[in-house]
Amino acid sequence: DGEALPxxxxxxxxxxxxxRAGRTVPADQAAPEYVRDKVAQTTAERIAARAAQTGGAQR
Known part of the structure; x- marks a missing residue:
């Protein structure tokens, strides 16, 4: 869904x-919370995933 934004x-x-639940931190320690920290694969991970999908054949 292209409109699935907060x-x-x-x-x-x-x-x-x-x-209210007490989940606070000092301002100098504040950092964003991510649903997904890892948003991209490394080159090696992409190659391994492609190989797994094609039964080991590399392009």
Whole structure:
């Protein structure tokens, strides 16, 4: 779905729940939370995945 993006109100609600649950850190230690930290494969991972899909044959 190309419109599956967070809306500000949903983010604010999530932040409020986290705050109320005591999930706070000092400002100098604050960092974003990611659903998925690893967003790209290395070249070696892409080659291995391609080989696995093609039964080991490399292009």
């Amino acid at each position: 809306h500000a109100l949903a983010v604010a609600h999530a932040a409020l729940r986290a705050f």
